[in-house]
Amino acid sequence: MIDAANTAVSPLISARDLTKHFTVGKTMRPGSGRTVHAVEDVTLDVYRGETLGLVGESGSGKSTLGRCMTRLCDSTSGSLVFDGEDITRTGERGLLPVRRRMQMIFQDPSASLNPRRRVRDLVGDAVRVHGIRKGRAVEDWLRELMDIVGLRAEYLDRYPHEFSGGQRQRIGIARALAVEPELIVADEPVSALDVSVQAQIVNLFSELRERLNLTYVFIAHDLAVVRQVSTRVAVMYLGALVEIGETEDLYARPRHPYTEALLSAVPQARNRGRRSRIILEGEIPSPLNPPKGCKFSTRCPFAKERCHAERPELLPAGSGRSVACHYPLGSAAG
Amino acid sequence: MQETSSVNAPLLDVQGLSVSFSTDRGRVKAIDDVSFKVAEGEILSIVGESGSGKSVTLMSLLGLNDPKTTFVDGAVSFRGRHLLEMPDRELRRLRGKEIGLISQDPMTALTPVYTIGWQIAEQIRAHENVSKSAALKRAVELLAAVGLPNPDEAKDRYPHQLSGGMRQRAVIAMALSCNPKLLVADEPTTALDVTVQAQVLDLLLRLRDDFGSAIILITHDMGVVAEVADRVHVMYAGRIVEKGAAEAIFERPMHPYSWGLMASIPPIDGPRLPRLPSIPGMPPSPEAIPPGCAFAPRCRFARAACAERPPQRREGDHTVLCVLDAKEREELRASVLGEAVAA
Numbered sequence: 082m083i084d085a086a087n088t089a090v091s092p093l094i095s096a097r098d099l100t101k102h103f104t105v106g107k108t109m110r111p112g113s114g115r116t117v118h119a120v121e122d123v124t125l126d127v128y129r130g131e132t133l134g135l136v137g138e139s140g141s142g143k144s145t146l147g148r149c150m151t152r153l154c155d156s157t158s159g160s161l162v163f164d165g166e167d168i169t170r171t172g173e174r175g176l177l178p179v180r181r182r183m184q185m186i187f188q189d190p191s192a193s194l195n196p197r198r199r200v201r202d203l204v205g206d207a208v209r210v211h212g213i214r215k216g217r218a219v220e221d222w223l224r225e226l227m228d229i230v231g232l233r234a235e236y237l238d239r240y241p242h243e244f245s246g247g248q249r250q251r252i253g254i255a256r257a258l259a260v261e262p263e264l265i266v267a268d269e270p271v272s273a274l275d276v277s278v279q280a281q282i283v284n285l286f287s288e289l290r291e292r293l294n295l296t297y298v299f300i301a302h303d304l305a306v307v308r309q310v311s312t313r314v315a316v317m318y319l320g321a322l323v324e325i326g327e328t329e330d331l332y333a334r335p336r337h338p339y340t341e342a343l344l345s346a347v348p349q350a351r352n353r354g355r356r357s358r359i360i361l362e363g364e365i366p367s368p369l370n371p372p373k374g375c376k377f378s379t380r381c382p383f384a385k386e387r388c389h390a391e392r393p394e395l396l397p398a399g400s401g402r403s404v405a406c407h408y409p410l411g412s413a414a415g
Numbered sequence: 416m417q418e419t420s421s422v423n424a425p426l427l428d429v430q431g432l433s434v435s436f437s438t439d440r441g442r443v444k445a446i447d448d449v450s451f452k453v454a455e456g457e458i459l460s461i462v463g464e465s466g467s468g469k470s471v472t473l474m475s476l477l478g479l480n481d482p483k484t485t486f487v488d489g490a491v492s493f494r495g496r497h498l499l500e501m502p503d504r505e506l507r508r509l510r511g512k513e514i515g516l517i518s519q520d521p522m523t524a525l526t527p528v529y530t531i532g533w534q535i536a537e538q539i540r541a542h543e544n545v546s547k548s549a550a551l552k553r554a555v556e557l558l559a560a561v562g563l564p565n566p567d568e569a570k571d572r573y574p575h576q577l578s579g580g581m582r583q584r585a586v587i588a589m590a591l592s593c594n595p596k597l598l599v600a601d602e603p604t605t606a607l608d609v610t611v612q613a614q615v616l617d618l619l620l621r622l623r624d625d626f627g628s629a630i631i632l633i634t635h636d637m638g639v640v641a642e643v644a645d646r647v648h649v650m651y652a653g654r655i656v657e658k659g660a661a662e663a664i665f666e667r668p669m670h671p672y673s674w675g676l677m678a679s680i681p682p683i684d685g686p687r688l689p690r691l692p693s694i695p696g697m698p699p700s701p702e703a704i705p706p707g708c709a710f711a712p713r714c715r716f717a718r719a720a721c722a723e724r725p726p727q728r729r730e731g732d733h734t735v736l737c738v739l740d741a742k743e744r745e746e747l748r749a750s751v752l753g754e755a756v757a758a
Contacts, residue, residue, distance in 0.1 A: 138608035138609070138610060138611075139579070139608055245697050247697060275464040275465055275635065275697075275698070276464065276635060276636075276637070276676055276679055276680060277464060277675060277676065277679050277693060277694035277697075277698075278464075278693075278697055279679070280679035280680075280681075280691040280692070280693030280694070281693045281694075281695075283681070283691055283693075284690050284691055284693060287690065302608060302609070304609070304683060305680060305681040305682065305683045306681055308681060308682075308683060308687065309681035309687065309688070309691060328687075329687065332683065332684060333684065342610060343609060343610060344683065346609040346610045346612065346613040347609055347638065347683055348612070348613075348616070348636065348638030348639045348641060348642045349638050349641065349682075349683055350637040350638050350640070350641040350665060350677055350680055358613055358617075360610075360613055360614055360617060361610045361613075361614075363564065364578055364580055364581070364611065365578075365608075
């Protein structure tokens with residue numbers, strides 16, 4: 082749990098105006114190609130010991146932001162500071178010690194594990210590369226890791242195809258934990274799993290945070306899962322942060338119309354028929370050609386003239402909440 | 416079995432369906448003695464995890480499994496006609512016309528080399544004697560009916576030019592093209608975002624109301640079921656372990672597996688749980704389904720009697736395959752779902 086004393090300390094990783102553009106359709110002709118605005122001007126702090134949930138629909142740029150934060154892809158502009166050190170443009174060699182401290186867990190556990198290698202090698206490689214343990218101690222560490230993620234030590238000699246989806250995701254987690262990281266960026270770690278197995282992995286994430294003192298960035302589109310694991314939640318839409326705040330507060334009182342619509346769209350078994358859904362018209366616009374003004378203005382039920390002309394900034398709205406909206410919900414002006 | 420409210424015979428009546436596949440490790444039973452009925456205009460939801468056999472059930476009804484490796488037993492009658500004994504040619508006339516299929520992945524359900532308008536028109540012309548232009552006109556109307564913006568332009572688009580939600584609508588439009596009596600939807604919203612999912616679910620409800628089609632909705636998402644289903648069947652390891660009206664299933668679930676499924680979905684409001692109640696272990700693979708209750712190895716309340724085939728217990732229309740008797744069931748359910756239901 083994160084409290085006031087904790088937020089006062091400096092963030093573990095912080096992004097300032099982080100932007101990532103991709104060029105598509107580029108040919109030999111100069112000036113050809115169009116720009117995909119995947120992530121635009123994202124300013125975000127992640128504090129030690131917290132779990133920041135990053136939610137949004139597909140195409141909202143949440144995965145790209147996660148990749149930029151772990152330096153798996155280079156940002157176009159903006160800066161990235163990890164534990165006081167600017168790593169925006171650090172080269173691969175300089176990044177090695179940083180890479181040890183932040184790890185990523187991927188969505189598809191079958192695609193992110195090399196099918197031709199045993200678990201021992203998949204997990205053990207990172208241990209050797211970073212020199213986490215030496216000699217005989219490597220084996221002991223691998224056995225301990227398997228125990229931490231709830232797998233039997235014999236499984237070290239098996240290949241990925243011999244495991245179920247949930248077990249493979251546990252291997253992915255073991256691999257990330259192998260280098261004793263401080264920050265873990267998990268990109269949709271449970272969305273490929275069945276409900277009953279998903280709950281096991283969600284619980285594992287919570288246990289590991291307490292036990293190993295980890296900080297998570299938890300990227301997911303499933304709002305219920307994000308609520309379960311996160312201390313704070315950031316909502317993305319079309320490459321920009323639209324709202325960020327403490328989990329329970331944000332879910333109970335969304336201030337951005339998009340957050341509200343997103344929450345209302347989640348089908349809920351427990352309160353059957355009691356929710357009134359807000360059906361958003363249309364679809365998320367193309368990031369090739371984002372709307373002028375507020376990016377959500379084309380689908381927003383409350384959009385006014387100003388929303389189409391002027392892009393709102395992410396501004397603090399009290400009690401740890403920030404909203405990027407000209408007319409946030411629940412305010413006197415709105 | 417259970418009576419539906421309609422007086423006349425059900426639209427679809429499946430009795431004792433069993434399906435097995437021949438594999439290199441011998442015959443594997445994927446579906447074991449599954450029976451259910453669908454009334455006209457009803458939305459029946461089949462819930463289960465991957466590998467529980469929910470898709471195989473539907474594919475067998477439609478004769479879409481490879482007949483060389485699949486062994487299907489049982490009786491399936493659709494509007495009084497027996498589907499399993501029907502010759503291929505006759506079945507082809509029925510599929511697409513009277514039974515529409517919406518598959519999970521809209522990208523693989525559409526061919527990439529033709530426009531969606533062409534594909535819908537083709538389906539219409541396969542079943543009805545109409546001209547190309549008339550079929551194309553119908554296609555445009557259908558695309559408008561499923562809420563595609565600019566249907567006139569959209570009909571000339573290729574699948575790759577559409578987003579996931581729009582593709583899924585095109586597939587739904589195609590399934591609807593001949594006003595089927597029964598619409599079979601296999602995880603229609605799984606590949607979609609929540610906001611688009613809400614649109615598609617709304618569309619399915621509207622279709623039922625406007626066209627009067629019955630819908631079989633296969634899904635693993637209890638939330639989706641709660642939103643649209645009239646009746647719910649829960650499948651586990653090739654058997655239907657619980658069936659009943661949607662209200663009954665959500666208010667008084669009877670099978671420990673259903674309890675586990677419901678408890679393991681994190682709530683979106685109310686107090687947060689320190690730990691999600693999860694079901695330990697994983698579903699058995701079809702080769703290794705225990706002879707008794709298939710859920711017993713993962714069940715907290717398993718006992719010696721679970722090694723036998725579980726008896727069917729019923730409360731009115733609501734039936735379950737489980738040894739627990741009514742009194743004990745109430746107590747144990749409260750212990751699993753107690754706080755969650757109260758919240």
